[in-house]
Amino acid sequence: MKRAYLIPVLLLVALVVLAQTQKTTADTSKKADAKTSSTTAQPGAKTRKVIKTSSIMIKEFKPKDVQVPAQFQMAMYENTLEQVKETGHFKEVYRDGDKRAASIPDLVILEATIYQFKEGSARQRQVTTVSGASSIHVHVALKDTNGAYLLEKDVAGNLHFLGENLRVTYNLAKNIADLINQNF
Amino acid sequence: MYRPLRWLLLLLCACAAFAQNAPAPPQATHVLGIEVMKHGVKGTLQTKDGNLVFSPSNAVVAQIPVAGIEDVSIGADSKRTVGGPIGTLTMFGPYGSGRFISLFREKLDVLTISFRDENGALHGVIFSLPVGAAKGVKKDLLAAGAKSSTPLEEAKPADAKGAPDQKVTPAADKKEDK
Secondary structure, three states, X not given: OHHHHHHHXXXXXXXXXXXXXXXXXXXXXXXXXXXHHHHHOOOOOOOOOOOOOOEEEEOOOEEOOOOOOHHHHHHHHHHHHHHHHHHXXXXXXXXXXXXXXXXXXXXXXXXXXXXXXXXXOHXXXXXXXXXXXXXXXXXXXXXXXXXXXXXXXXXXXXXXXXXXXXXXXXXXXXXXXXXXXHHO | OOHHHHHHHHHHHHHHHHHHHOOOOOEEXXXXXXXXXXXXXXXXXXEEOOEEEEEEOOOOOEEEEHXXXXXXXXXXXXXXXXXXXXXXXXOOOHHHHHHHHHOOEEXXXXXXXXXXXXXXXXXXXXXXXXXXXXXXXXXXXXXXXXXXXXXXXXXXXXXXXXXOOOOOOOOOOOOOOO
């Protein structure tokens, strides 16, 4: 009597195991396919372009049709320099106007234009927790030494809760560093 | 009998008057920009021998050559009266007490200096100072030959919320990028 139940149960278990093994082999073959497509860059396949360079120059952040206090502009520039250095992708990170960068052939230049800025209020943020947010929106462009665009993207930095107003520039710099990490 | 005492008193008064005539350099806090120094380091800020010298009490002295300064501007900001880790802890206080404490803020002047080093590289340094102290530092810097895109009588950093500086686009009047 007991054996009659045992056989279908064993069969069921065997079927489940078989299905699982087939699924895993299919997954691995799919992954392998994807890997080969990204390395061979077949036409029509979506591949991420990776920029290769040893050095980068960060240009001064410039506002476009928007009022930005000097301390915010400088804080954006300095924080971005610090964060880009921390990515570890570059041998040298040059500042705006550095003469030593002139002799580097594969130099990439990062230009950022501020097109939206809201200073916010630290007091409002800390008292209400819902208002007084600070935000900065910049258009980041990566160019080569000939002025050809390698990458263009809008990046934003926001501050909703903890920290003083200048902290928003740090958040923006972190996001720019993320963009660098994705493309280098 | 009282004559020596009188002379001593006079001498003391003269010393006190002399001490008041020589103004002490203002206390400043390094916000960011000096690579060799941590953020939040406190020290004195003064113009000396063609340099802007920031001297913390027990750390490396930072010097910025005045000749390389391209712009000096004053902005406004504020900080929590109860700051630091204790300030953060108060935010979790019961019955909204943390939020009530957040209402008390101290006004500050923010001094932003942009300068170029010997390689022509642009640096930006930000200091926070007590209200009214930044004007004196800027006056000294302009007298020593520093450049500024805004006049000395620029908009007074008034409200604690941090009204935007009158200086709109400091980069606009600088030469265009090549």
